[in-house]
Every structure is written in C-alpha cells, then in structure tokens.
Amino acid sequence: MIDRDQVLHVARLARLRLTDEELERMPRELSKILEHVEKMDELDLEGVEPTTHVVDLTNVLRDDVPRPCLPRERALAGAPDVADGGFRVPSPGAS
Amino acid sequence: MSELLRLTAAQQAQLIASGEVSSAEVSEFWRGRAAADDLGSYLWVADEAPADPGALPPVAVKDLFCVEGVPSSAGSRILEGYRPVYTATSVRNLEEAGAAVLGKTNQDEFAMGSSNENSAFGPVRNPWDRTRVPGGSSGGSAAAVAAGTAPWAIGTDTGGSVRQPASLCGIVGLKPTYGAVSRYGMIAFASSLDQCSPLTRDVTDAALMLRILEGRDPCDSTSLGLPDQIELPSAERLDGLRFGAWGLAEEGLEPGVAAVVRATLDRIEELGGSVVEIDLPSASRGISAYYVIAPAEASANLARYDGVRYGHRTEDFHDLLGMYENTRAEGFGEEVKRRIMIGTYALSSGYYEAYYGTAQKVRTKIARDFAAAFEQVDFVVTPTSPTVAFELGERTADPLAMYLSDYFTVPMPLAGIPAVSIPCGLSDGLPVGFQIAGPAFSEGRILDAAYALERAIGFAGVPVT
Numbered sequence: 001m002i003d004r005d006q007v008l009h010v011a012r013l014a015r016l017r018l019t020d021e022e023l024e025r026m027p028r029e030l031s032k033i034l035e036h037v038e039k040m041d042e043l044d045l046e047g048v049e050p051t052t053h054v055v056d057l058t059n060v061l062r063d064d065v066p067r068p069c070l071p072r073e074r075a076l077a078g079a080p081d082v083a084d085g086g087f088r089v090p091s092p093g094a095s
Numbered sequence: 096m097s098e099l100l101r102l103t104a105a106q107q108a109q110l111i112a113s114g115e116v117s118s119a120e121v122s123e124f125w126r127g128r129a130a131a132d133d134l135g136s137y138l139w140v141a142d143e144a145p146a147d148p149g150a151l152p153p154v155a156v157k158d159l160f161c162v163e164g165v166p167s168s169a170g171s172r173i174l175e176g177y178r179p180v181y182t183a184t185s186v187r188n189l190e191e192a193g194a195a196v197l198g199k200t201n202q203d204e205f206a207m208g209s210s211n212e213n214s215a216f217g218p219v220r221n222p223w224d225r226t227r228v229p230g231g232s233s234g235g236s237a238a239a240v241a242a243g244t245a246p247w248a249i250g251t252d253t254g255g256s257v258r259q260p261a262s263l264c265g266i267v268g269l270k271p272t273y274g275a276v277s278r279y280g281m282i283a284f285a286s287s288l289d290q291c292s293p294l295t296r297d298v299t300d301a302a303l304m305l306r307i308l309e310g311r312d313p314c315d316s317t318s319l320g321l322p323d324q325i326e327l328p329s330a331e332r333l334d335g336l337r338f339g340a341w342g343l344a345e346e347g348l349e350p351g352v353a354a355v356v357r358a359t360l361d362r363i364e365e366l367g368g369s370v371v372e373i374d375l376p377s378a379s380r381g382i383s384a385y386y387v388i389a390p391a392e393a394s395a396n397l398a399r400y401d402g403v404r405y406g407h408r409t410e411d412f413h414d415l416l417g418m419y420e421n422t423r424a425e426g427f428g429e430e431v432k433r434r435i436m437i438g439t440y441a442l443s444s445g446y447y448e449a450y451y452g453t454a455q456k457v458r459t460k461i462a463r464d465f466a467a468a469f470e471q472v473d474f475v476v477t478p479t480s481p482t483v484a485f486e487l488g489e490r491t492a493d494p495l496a497m498y499l500s501d502y503f504t505v506p507m508p509l510a511g512i513p514a515v516s517i518p519c520g521l522s523d524g525l526p527v528g529f530q531i532a533g534p535a536f537s538e539g540r541i542l543d544a545a546y547a548l549e550r551a552i553g554f555a556g557v558p559v560t
Contacts, residue, residue, distance in 0.1 A: 002440065014394060014439040015401070016432060017420040030436060032495055033386060037450065040383045040457050043376075050455030051462060053287055053317070054511025054535075055274045060316035074180050080408035087403050092415040 001031045099124050099152075100559060104247040104300045105327070107152045108193075122148035122195065128244045129155070129198045134220040134229075136239040139166050140198035149193025154304075155245035157236050158199045159206060159282040160186050160291075169282040170202040170232075172215040173400045173407045173426025183280025184312045185249060185291040192307040197245055200235030204428045205397065206256050206284045208232050209500040212491055213430040220487070221264060222557045223525050227484040230260030230500075236294045237264040243559035247304060248294045253285050254385050255479075255504025257292035258516040262479035262528025265518040265556055267549075268294050269301040269542070272535045273511035274319040276305075277312030285392040286317075288508045296556065298517060298546040302327050305538060322536055328546030333368030336544060338531075339472035340372050342503055347481045351522030356478045359519040359529050362551050363476075368544075373468050373475065377460035378506035384461070385505040386498055387441050387454035393431075394438030400426060433494060462510040469534045474544060477503045479516040479528030503530060513538050515545050518554040526554075 002010075007026045011018050018026065072085055081088040099107055099121060110116045122144050129140045138158050145153075156162065159169035161179035168174040186196060203213040211219040211234025219234040221227040222242035229238040233250025237260035240248050250257040252270035261268025269292055276291040283289065293304035306325040312318045340360055343353055360370045402408035402422030409425050412418035427435070441450035468475050481502055490497040507514045514532035521527065529548070533541045 006440070007436070010436055010440045010443060013443060014435050015398075015416070015419040015423055016427070016435060017424040018432075019424075022432070026433070026436060029433065029494060030440070033433075033437060033498075034440075036495055036498075037383045037387055037454075040380050040387075040453050043380055043457060043460060045453065045456040045460070048456040048459050050452060051458040052455060054462070055317055055319065057274075057317065057319070062313060070180060077180065078177055078405035080402060080406075089403055090412060090415045090418050 100243045103296050104152050105303050118148035121152050125153050132244040134238050136235040137198045138201050145195040151194040152246040153197035154194040155197050155200050155239045155248035157233050157250045158202050161280040170204040170214040184277035185308050203232035204431050206232040207430050221484045230263035232256040234260050240266050240294050252292040253288045255501040258504050259480050261516045263484040265526030267301050267517050269515045272513045275321050276308045277315040277318045279314035283396040285389040298549050302542045328542045330543040330547040333366040336368045337472040338370045339468050339475045342477045349482045352478050352527050355520035355527040375464040377464050381506040384454040384457035387450045390434040390438030391441045391451050394435045458509045461506050465510045475532045477530045479530040483522050483525035507532050517545050
C-alpha cells in the first residue's frame with residue numbers, strides 16, 4: 001500500500017508536480033496496481049537468478065574512430081530556450 | 096487505381112515491378128487514402144509525393160519512430176511539434192528498400208496503453224465498429240491497415256502493443272525476437288522489451304517487411320539481426336508440427352473468443368498438426384512482473400523530458416526544479432504519470448529488491464516455462480486478446496482492467512521470444528486474433544505455420560470502400 005506522503009515523496013523524486021486531484025486519486029490507484037503486482041510473491045523464487053536482459057551479449061564494443069557529430073545549430077534547433085550557442089536554463093539557485 | 100485497395104503490399108510490389116502500375120501512381124493513391132482517413136489513425140500525412148517513389152508501396156509509421164524533419168511526438172503533448180534530426184534505422188531500412196513514409200500514426204502516449212485512448216491527440220476508432228477501440232498502443236497503425244488507409248505499417252510491441260491491436264482490428268501483427276530489429280530512433284519506453292514490429296494485411300507481407308527490418312545495427316548494441324534470411328512463407332500443411340495451447344481456461348477469456356480459438360485448433364489438426372494443452376505456471380504472473388519492469392524502465396527513459404533540449408517547456412516557473420516539475424506535469428498525460436510514479440516507486444530505496452528484483456526473477460521463471468514448453472511442442476498458441484474490441488471509454492476508469500488486456504501477450508516479450516497474431520474469425524461480428532509463439536529466432540517457422548493456417552481460415556478483412 002502507498003499513502004499520500006509516499007506519493008508526494010515519489011512525485012518529488014520523479015520531478016512531477018501533482019495537482020490536488022491527482023494527489024487525492026493516486027494513493028488509491030497505485031495501491032490497487034501494486035496489490036496486483038505483489039501476486040508475484042505467490043511464485044517460488046528461491047534461488048532464481050534475475051533476468052536483466054534477454055539477449056546474451058556483454059560488452060559490445062566498437063573501434064574508437066573519430067567521426068563528425070551533430071552540428072551545433074541542428075542540436076539546438078528543437079530547444080525551447082537557446083543562448084550563446086547553448087541550452088539556457090533557469091538558475092538552480094534562483095527562488 | 097482502387098483495385099490497389101484489394102491487394103497486399105507484396106502484390107502491389109509485383110505490379111510495380113512488372114510495370115503494370117507506376118510507383119508514383121501507387122504513392123499518390125495511398126496518400127489520397129491516408130489523407131481521407133476519418134478514424135483518427137494519422138497524426139501527420141506526407142503532404143507531397145516523394146521525389147523518387149520506390150519499388151514498394153509506402154508505409155505508415157507509428158508516431159514514436161523518429162523521422163528526420165517530420166513531426167514525431169510519440170502521441171505526447173511534451174513532444175508536440177518536435178522534429179527529429181535523424182531517422183530511425185528501421186524506417187531508414189524501409190526507405191532504402193523502396194517504401195517511403197506515408198504518414199505518422201496515432202498511438203497511446205509513449206506506447207503506454209491498450210486502447211489508443213491515452214493519445215494526447217485523441218482516440219482512434221476501430222473500423223469494424225466505430226464505437227470501439229482499435230487496441231493499443233499501435234492503434235493508429237492497426238486501424239489504418241485494417242481500414243485500407245495504409246497498405247502496411249510499423250508499430251512497436253513492448254507488452255503486446257502490435258499483436259493486441261492487430262487482433263482487435265483483424266490484421267496480422269508480428270513481434271520479432273528481441274534484438275532482431277534495431278531500436279535506434281525509436282522513442283524509448285521500456286528498453287529491455289521494446290521491439291519494432293510489422294502490422295500487415297497478411298502473413299506474406301509481414302515476412303516481406305521483417306526481411307527488410309531485421310539486421311544488426313552499429314547504433315544499437317543490443318541488436319543482433321536474424322541468423323537466416325526470412326523466406327516468404329509457402330507451407331500449406333502443418334504435418335508433424337506440435338502446438339501447445341495455453342490459457343483457454345482463463346476466467347477472463349470471453350466465451351466467444353474461446354470458441355473461435357478452439358475452432359482454429361481444430362483447423363491445425365485438419366492440416367496435420369497436433370494440439371496439446373500446456374501449462375505455463377509462471378506466465379500467469381506475467382502482468383504483475385510486466386507492470387513493474389516496464390514502468391521502472393520507463394521512469395528512467397522519460398527522465399529526459401525536462402524542458403531543456405527539446406519539446407515542451409512550461410512558462411510557469413521560478414527556479415530550475417519548478418521548471419522541471421511543471422514542464423513534466425503539463426506535458427505528460429494521466430497514464431504516463433501513473434507509470435512514472437509506479438516505476439519510480441519500484442526503483443526507490445528500500446523497495447527495489449521487493450519489486451524490481453522480484454520481477455526480474457519472475458522474468459527468468461517465465462523464460463524457463465517457455466523453454467520447457469518448447470521441449471514438448473514447436474509452438475505455443477493462445478488467444479491474442481481475452482476479448483474482442485471493447486467500447487471507447489469502457490476501461491479508462493480502471494487502469495488494472497486495461498492492463499489485463501495484455502494477459503496473453505506480455506509473457507513473450509518478457510522472455511524475448513517472437514510471436515505473431517493472425518485473424519482467425521469473428522465473435523459478435525468483431526475479429527478474434529490467434530497468437531503463435533516460438534523460440535528465439537524462429538520467425539521463419541512461425542510465419543510458415545501462420546501462413547498455412549491463414550490460407551485454411553480464409554479470413555476476409557473489414558469491407559472497405
């Protein structure tokens with residue numbers, strides 16, 4: 001089960017502002033989903049190795065060959081706010 | 096040109112090759128069809144003919160594939176108006192083979208949904224019954240192919256997002272083995288599951304398209320390609336092949352769907368195959384594991400939408416944190432927020448082992464279930480969806496009910512194995528899908544079996560005009 005305080009904490013971790021309505025609804029909705037998820041515990045998982053990836057590949061490397069990267073103007077073309085050839089963001093310290 | 100409507104993509108390619116019809120005529124015909132779509136299938140249609148229409152009919156592309164210079168929003172407000180600076184490898188492969196991009200198709204936002212009702216740009220209607228959903232998340236691609244506004248299409252399948260809409264729209268949907276097709280340029284949802292997948296009118300078109308799509312890509316280090324070139328299917332019989340039927344006793348399975356699937360099992364036997372019922376004891380917990388793994392991976396993948404490099408940025412902020420939080424609150428829809436919350440919770444300190452760690456072990460168990468099954472049988476077969484297409488709005492109030500739509504399709508991507516859905520009949524006048532799964536890299540054999548069955552079934556698509 002997940003309560004209102006936990007929802008607020010997780011929303012902060014996820015960088016999501018929730019409306020009052022969402023904050024009202026989410027504990028109930030998420031708890032119902034987690035309750036279903038917890039049915040996993042009915043299986044005997046003793047000693048079972050976790051699967052992180054279904055493809056049996058490790059350390060796929062390529063030769064380190066220099067090649068042109070995206071031109072700066074194109075990389076910036078979709079940005080909401082651009083200044084001095086970079087992405088402009090509000091100051092982390094501003095209030 | 097309207098006779099093109101009745102032809103598969105492969106048949107149209109033959110007409111182009113023989114010179115009976117020009118590629119420009121084919122291209123124009125389909126642009127007209129796509130532009131006239133009234134089901135909500137498309138978010139963007141090419142407004143001019145390609146300079147050099149190729150040897151294949153054009154292809155409808157799910158919105159989450161990046162296409163250079165073409166709006167690619169993954170059905171999300173947060174990427175509205177975004178035009179990528181590069182093209183996905185899968186789309187590039189299609190273009191190089193001669194299939195131009197016809198348009199971008201509607202989808203559930205970031206591929207999260209089973210009904211296409213989570214699109215930020217409105218729902219898609221099912222061409223069999225416009226009051227019903229086409230399935231999801233690749234609902235626009237499925238509806239377009241079924242309604243004859245696209246000759247063929249690509250979508251992505253993470254937990255059933257191609258097979259389920261193919262089932263609900265009465266067409267073919269093929270999810271390849273994980274790694275068969277490059278994921279480069281696919282806007283990521285759950286990276287260990289996502290796979291680019293064809294949606295086509297018949298099994299031959301699915302094989303033709305997979306042949307073009309598959310291959311190792313230096314831009315995706317998890318891509319492997321297929322060991323052998325896909326041949327166009329030709330089997331007429333199923334002699335000696337063993338089919339393991341799973342899930343026919345599930346309580347959520349509609350009786351009408353079960354009846355059509357059982358009739359299909361009889362056809363398998365008529366064609367010389369044998370059918371046994373099998374149990375996949377851990378696969379019944381697939382939904383539980385999937386709704387930890389997919390949201391967990393999504394919560395990490397969607398961290399990139401922060402209002403800095405592309406996409407939407409809020410105007411309502413005082414500092415950096417407020418900019419992030421408000422941008423994401425405004426840009427993401429309800430279901431995407433829900434999944435980000437579930438995923439962040441499941442990965443957060445103190446809960447990781449109980450949720451994500453456990454789900455990964457379930458994943459191992461499901462893969463072992465399939466491995467054990469494939470020692471007894473050549474294929475595992477199931478209904479693709481427990482129900483036929485449901486009414487618009489019927490499941491939107493209950494996320495869990497929506498998730499259960501994926502009951503039969505989720506175990507295969509968790510195990511990384513390929514599966515196809517083919518239409519096998521009607522229940523209450525709506526299409527039923529039959530799913531055939533096989534071991535990793537068995538696409539050629541799956542397609543051959545599906546082809547033999549398709550011929551025996553003789554399914555007629557939705558009457559299009």
